[in-house]
Amino acid sequence: EVQLQASGGGLAQAGGSLRLSCAASQLHLDDYAIGWFRQAPGKEREGVSCIDSSSGSKYYADSVKGRFTISRDNNKNTVYLQMNNLKPDDTAVYYCAASAGPSGGSWYPLSIYEYNYWGQGTQVTVSS
Numbered sequence: 483e484v485q486l487q488a489s490g491g492g493l494a495q496a497g498g499s500l501r502l503s504c505a506a507s508q509l510h511l512d513d514y515a516i517g518w519f520r521q522a523p524g525k526e527r528e529g530v531s532c533i534d535s536s537s538g539s540k541y542y543a544d545s546v547k548g549r550f551t552i553s554r555d556n557n558k559n560t561v562y563l564q565m566n567n568l569k570p571d572d573t574a575v576y577y578c579a580a581s582a583g584p585s586g587g588s589w590y591p592l593s594i595y596e597y598n599y600w601g602q603g604t605q606v607t608v609s610s
Contacts, residue, residue, distance in 0.1 A: 484509045486601030488578045493607045494568050500606060502563040504578030509599065511554065515581040516561040517597055518552065520574035520606075527577070529592025531563060535583060541591045545571070568608045575603035 486509070490502040504516060517532040531552040532541040540552050551564040561578065579597035583589065590596055 484580075484599050486578050486580060486599055488576060488601045488604045491576060491604030491606045493609065496569055496608055496610050498568050498608070499564070499566045500568065502565065502576055502578075502604060502606075504561040504563075504601060506559055506580070509580060511559050511561055511580065512556045514599075515583050515591060515596075516552075516554070517579045517581060517591060518561075518563045519577045519579060519594060520572075521577070521603070522574040525574075527594055529594065530576070532581075532591035533561060534591065543592060565606070568606075570608050570610045573606060573608050575605050577601060577603045 485507045487505045490500060494500050513535055515532055515534050518530040519527050520530050521527040530543050530546055531550055533552045533554055549567045553562045578601045580599040581597045
């Protein structure tokens with residue numbers, strides 16, 4: 483059974499940093515595009531960042547550009563999301579997900595509908 487495990491969440495002050503990790507079992511992360519998503523209370527789940535499998539291209543939501551960095555360690559089968567200069571608006575449950583990538587049509591790397599496998603979330607809370 484494919485499992486994705488997100489970890490690294492916690493409490494941070496505004497301006498602080500956290501690093502989230504996404505580890506996988508029964509799945510080689512470098513064969514998949516890996517996305518990070520978040521969901522705040524009362525809001526829809528939104529795409530935060532994605533790292534492509536083949537090209538290694540990275541994608542970011544406008545709200546996190548310049549603050550968040552996604553990376554992959556194939557040896558550890560883990561994808562990271564380094565979050566710097568955190569803001570209270572970053573407070574949410576963060577999820578990682580795996581996508582087999584575009585199937586010939588358009589590719590929307592920050593769309594939840596592109597992803598086949600989801601991990602459980604990790605809570606990030608940023609205080610002002």
